[in-house]
Amino acid sequence: MSTMTLYVDKKSFIHHVAPLTKLLYVMVSIAITYIIPKLEFVLFVTLTSLLILAIGKVFRKILPILALSILLIISIIIVQGFFHPENQTVLYSIGFITFYKEGLTFAALLTLRVLNMIMSFGILILTTKHDELVEDLIKKGMSPKIGYVLLSVLQLIPQMRATMGKITDAQRSRGMETEGNLLVRVKAFFPLIVPVVLNSLHNTRERAIALEVRGFNTKMKKTFLNLSKEYQYTKTIQSILWAILIVTIAWRILS
């Protein structure tokens, strides 16, 4: 079960915050890093997101994604560090490579924004049941079709894995080696991936039919199996988030 979703089922204060409140946090925390482009401030916001991840007991789950984004971050630092148009103040040079203060500051700002973006989305995705989030959005007026697309995208990985398992079984039953050392597995992988992709394309069309005959396109008002959960502090937290947004905007306008 746990492998079928990105949601991490733990008990924490963050898990007990309403899904839409967390969504609001994502939007506000990303927005303010653009409204106030000051390094110290963005660092503070990023550290806040990090702290929330830790309180939600999901900090370790975000590490692989952060690791993946390292490449992006390094390229930001190199490109901005060398080539930022406002580069003036030389920080230091190694051989013919020169780092400028302006470029590096800008690179740090971009990096922190990216990190904050990943981490705040991480808070939402890792500590919230996806179907609950989507159903809350539908109840707020989002189209059920968009809701379906969101949920099914979040299920792509388990879905691919299930297809992959089915096809591996089929290939094994036809005598193909699918287990063993790396070389054997790599050899087995390519004939595997083609049917997996073709299969998903075919499935999409059939699935459209299956959804259709289960009334996906009726204009009737939807009902929900899952009851809306009661959350505490929703009003308080949301008000604080809105206040933060307004204050940053005001600060930006006034300064």
Next chain:
Amino acid sequence: MSIIQVEGLKYKYPDTDQLALDDISFEVKQGEFIGLIGRNTAGKSTLCFALSGLVPHFFNGGYGGKVFVNGLEVRQHEVGDIAAHVGLVFENPFSQMTASKYTVFEEIAFGLENMGVERNEMITRMDESLDLLDITSIKDKHPFDLSGGQMQRVAIASVIAMKPKILILDEPTSQLDPQGSEEVFKVVENLTKEGITIIMAEHKIDKLAEYADKVALIDHGKLIDFDTPAKVFSRDDLPDYGITAPTATRIGKALGIKDSKTDLFPVTIKAISREIGDKL
């Protein structure tokens, strides 16, 4: 009154020249189990689509004649409305899962949520369907964590929960192993006891011979025959339509055993033993 009424149905897919369904007429009474047979590309799936409204609403194309299901003219109603009367299950269990739900229980709720069924009623119906399909024990599993046979039963349960009077199954066992197929046939037989009308396209002739009240033989979009299994399977020209007669019928022919009442060849092993038993 007939629950299904098809009058001179003709249908052509968009951008094709050949009729996929060519002047088909037949009637089905409530509670009957109809087997649909014919070679690949005969038009079985297309007929299933026509009975559930996907033809012409989802596939478009050229359409003529009339189809009534439970009193509704298919052409005049949307697929979503017809879904409350006609359930459709098809071959691939995997692609029938919505891929948006995390448990079997929620998966079955999907259609009911779309139809706006009130929550308590929803849960009652879902429990009934789980029971009928014998999948209560897996209701908390992830839909993709199931065997093919289990998934196919979840697909059937999802449709049955919508309380259709008619259930159409298009080769529901062709991707299942023997055990999975057996499970599906068993539950479908259960459903006929509930008074649900069944239309089932199937290549497993022996099984159809055992369960079907009537068999529809289709070829090149035409309805060649529509009669009891004994009558249809006694035809000498079955191979011309890519059909092999049931094992029991072939044994009966080879040994010259006929049903003493109807003078037709037997279609099930049971019928053979009855005849032999009578003679002994």
